[in-house]
Amino acid sequence: MGFSARVNSFRRRVMHNITKGVGGSYKLPKKGSMKVEDIKKVLIIRPNHRLGNQLLLTPIIQEVIETFPNCEIDLFVKGGVAHPVFQNYKHVKKIIKLPKKPFNNLLKYIATWFKIKGKRYDLVINGDKDSSSGRLLTALSRGKIKVFGDVNDSITEKYGDYKHISKYPIYNLRFVLDQIGLQKNKTPLPVLNIKLSEEEIAQGKAILDDIIKNDKKTICIYTNATGHKCYSETWWDTFYNRLLKEYPNYNIIEMLPIENISKINFKAPHFYSKDIREMGAIIKNTSIFISADNGVMHLASASLTPTVGFFSFTNPEIYGPYGNGSLPLHTENTEIGDWIKAIDGILK
Incomplete structure (x- = not known):
């Protein structure tokens, strides 16, 4: 492992330890206080620029669309190839992109973070439970329902495939919706899909x-x-x-x-x-x-x-x-x- 890779690995471990408790004090809305039709604005956070990681978001996007067919989705990602990946997802209305190299453009990086604070959402989903910035952005956002990414014990006991990075966000969302009394999707989990015409x-x-x-x-x-x-x-x-x-x-x-x-x-x-x-x-x-x-x-x-x-x-x-x-x-x-x-x- 090269020097820069070791530095990044150390940085990720430190940030994970600092942020692992973020969201622990968050309380879900009271059961029965919300309806499916109330979920109109959705934010999905996955601040990673790599092609694979952005493609791995497509199942949770499909799940959100199927569960809330009248919603509009904003994606918070980092640089990369987001537009061609999601261009045929008509529910995706805005792609908010962090600079790939934040320290080269620190002011833009900070300004992009504060874009999250400037809009109210009905549902905010952190797409990667191990992303420190994803957890912080979820906490920073103004959302009625927040899914931080932690996998509940009932999920790990029931689903043998819960570790998959595309699957546990869906299991988490279904668990949260059940907790607040919204009808969850019971269909098979969506697969990755770039929606080719x-x-x-x-x-x-x-x-x-x-x-x-x-x-x-x-x-x-x-x-x-x-x-x-x-x-x-x-x-x-x-x-x-x-x-x-x-x-x-x-x-x-x-x-x-x-x-x-x-x-x-x-x-x-x-x-x-x-x-x-x-x-x-x-x-x-x-x-x-x-x-x-x-x-x-x-x-x-x-x-x-x-x-x-x-x-x-x-x-x-x-x-x-x-x-x-x-x-x-x-x-x-x-x-x-x-x-x-x-x-x-x-x-x-």
């Missing part, structure tokens, strides 16, 4: 068809990741050759990262795009997407394509892809035969 999907198919130039189904791989989540060229080359052997009746293509690098030395047909919606639309036209844990893995999941995510460093219980047949595989506890069996389960 039919036109976008058709354009993605045209791009894919131009790459493969045949009628076979397609497996898409993405060989890049950051830091410890990244597998070696030898690892990917071995896996790619096994895919070629196991699936001769499928195309195998590689999506390239922004750095335009390939862990399999560009052996497969490949494509590159900076447009995340275009990337999602191309993936949508493939049969399966396979990668390590990274933001593009979550983009594939949000395109509603079956996604296999390889994990060795991060916790798949927290970040694993789910829904649409998607699944995480922990490579420290499994071997290549297990991975092929899992892929077979999706393809066959």
